[in-house]
Amino acid sequence: MPELPEVETMRRGILPIVGSRIESVVCPPCERKPILLSPAIKPFDRRLRGKQVVAIDRRGKRVIVEIEDEQAIVIEPRMTGLVLLSDPPTREHLRLRITLSGNSQQQLLFWDRRGLGTVRLLTKKEIESQIEAKLGTDALEITSNELRDRLGKSQRAIKVALLDQSAIAGVGNLYAAELLFRAGIDPRTRCDRLSGPQWKRLVAEMQDVLQEAIHYEGSTLSDGTYRNAINGEGGYQAHHLVYDKAEKPCPRCEQGTIVRIVQAQRSTFFCPVCQRKRGLHVTLESRL
DNA sequence: CATATGTCCTGAGAGC
DNA sequence: TGCTCTCAGGACATAT
Numbered sequence: 001m002p003e004l005p006e007v008e009t010m011r012r013g014i015l016p017i018v019g020s021r022i023e024s025v026v027c028p029p030c031e032r033k034p035i036l037l038s039p040a041i042k043p044f045d046r047r048l049r050g051k052q053v054v055a056i057d058r059r060g061k062r063v064i065v066e067i068e069d070e071q072a073i074v075i076e077p078r079m080t081g082l083v084l085l086s087d088p089p090t091r092e093h094l095r096l097r098i099t100l101s102g103n104s105q106q107q108l109l110f111w112d113r114r115g116l117g118t119v120r121l122l123t124k125k126e127i128e129s130q131i132e133a134k135l136g137t138d139a140l141e142i143t144s145n146e147l148r149d150r151l152g153k154s155q156r157a158i159k160v161a162l163l164d165q166s167a168i169a170g171v172g173n174l175y176a177a178e179l180l181f182r183a184g185i186d187p188r189t190r191c192d193r194l195s196g197p198q199w200k201r202l203v204a205e206m207q208d209v210l211q212e213a214i215h216y217e218g219s220t221l222s223d224g225t226y227r228n229a230i231n232g233e234g235g236y237q238a239h240h241l242v243y244d245k246a247e248k249p250c251p252r253c254e255q256g257t258i259v260r261i262v263q264a265q266r267s268t269f270f271c272p273v274c275q276r277k278r279g280l281h282v283t284l285e286s287r288l
Numbered sequence: 289c290a291t292a293t294g295t296c297c298t299g300a301g302a303g304c
Numbered sequence: 305t306g307c308t309c310t311c312a313g314g315a316c317a318t319a320t
Contacts, residue, residue: 001313036296061314078314079297093298114297116314156291165315173313223300223312264292266313 002077003061004139004170005213006226006234010083011058013229014065017085018055020102022048022067028094035095035110036118044121047071053100060135060169065108070124073098074131075110081117084109086230095119113225139170140210144203151191158194158202159187160264171206174219174243177269179206181242181252186275187268188261193277212239242269250274 002010025045027037037044048067055066063083065073075083088094088111096110096119110119122130137146150167151158161167162176171179180187182205185198194202213219218234220226221244226234241251242258246269250256256273 003314076315079312080314112297113299114314116297118315154290160291163314221312265294 001079001172001174001221002081002218002226003172003175004058004210005175005216005236006218007061007063007077007170008058008214009217009228009234010077011056011063014063014083014085014108015056017053017065017100017102017106017108019053020100020106021050021052023099023101024049025096025098028091028097035112035115037096038118038120047121048073048098058138059131060138060165061172062131064127064131072122072124072127074118074120074122074127076118077112078114078116078118080114080225081110081112082225082227084111084227084229084231089113089225089227089231135165135169136167137169139168140207142168142203144200147203148194148196148199152194152199154191156191157188157263158185158191159268161191163264163266170210173266173268174221174240175206175209175213177243178241179209181270181275182209184275186272186277187263187270189277212236242271245269 025041025048027035027041051071052068053065054068057064057066061076063075065075067073077083082088085106085108088109093113094109094111098108100106100108136150147168151161154161159176159180162171163173179202183202185202213236216234216236216239217228218226219236219240220233221237228234245258246260248258250258250271250273253271253274256271258269258271261268
């Protein structure tokens with residue numbers, strides 16, 4: 001489930017294609033439903049042939065491959081999508097192959113087991129209206145004041161609100177659980193009940209956990225799906241504190257047990273003892 | 289407007 | 305062993 005750290009790892013992994021030119025774009029014969037591609041493969045290919053890759057960016061959980069002439073390929077991996085430079089995990093789920101010419105023969109692949117991901121070719125203007133305008137500030141850039149301005153009056157649970165990409169872009173289910181645990185905040189707490197110091201702590205822990213996860217190249221969960229651009233596993237799963245740890249003892253307070261609850265049809269993991277609605281911030285830190 | 293729910297998709301794992 | 309069923313959760317469409 002690529003979230004910000006995994007998508008940032010993809011971005012960094014495909015930086016070597018900057019400067020290369022696109023030779024062709026094809027949808028490999030795929031027995032499954034064709035990937036959600038826009039526009040269709042023919043105009044997609046025609047508009048890109050001969051064009052140079054000028055930069056690789058990221059916005060929230062999207063990879064943006066900037067192409068000369070004010071175009072960009074926007075890739076949304078969603079649940080199981082991968083952006084690869086080397087051979088994909090399986091042949092049958094390969095959805096798009098972009099052949100590049102440069103000093104060395106290169107290719108950029110989009111592979112997606114479940115096929116929920118999307119690849120779109122947009123102009124700079126379309127990016128402005130369809131991406132920039134719809135997404136909130138990137139989670140690595142946002143300040144606690146801005147997040148509080150955006151969510152502070154919401155009655156939603158903080159865990160649910162953090163997944164709202166129009167408020168803040170990049171946080172998904174896994175890192176929401178991890179950051180709230182670190183911040184000592186009960187995921188069920190309504191946004192409008194969070195104090196100033198709690199917003200501050202939340203954003204600090206969020207950026208900390210995201211940076212740390214980027215350092216380890218993201219999390220490859222037990223299903224093994226997520227890979228970096230050269231098909232290598234991430235390493236951050238070894239550092240998860242609460243995600244998918246139901247019934248396990250709390251790694252911090254020792255009296256608590258991690259529980260799993262469901263919020264907005266998604267699993268939430270937390271420690272009911274040290275993530276209490278009221279405070280405890282100081283005690284928590286001393287135990288870490 | 290804010291918030292909640294249904295939908296897409298595949299493969300792993302449970303239960304019989 | 306092999307079948308059916310449920311579940312996982314990204315983002316968006318639709319409903320309340």
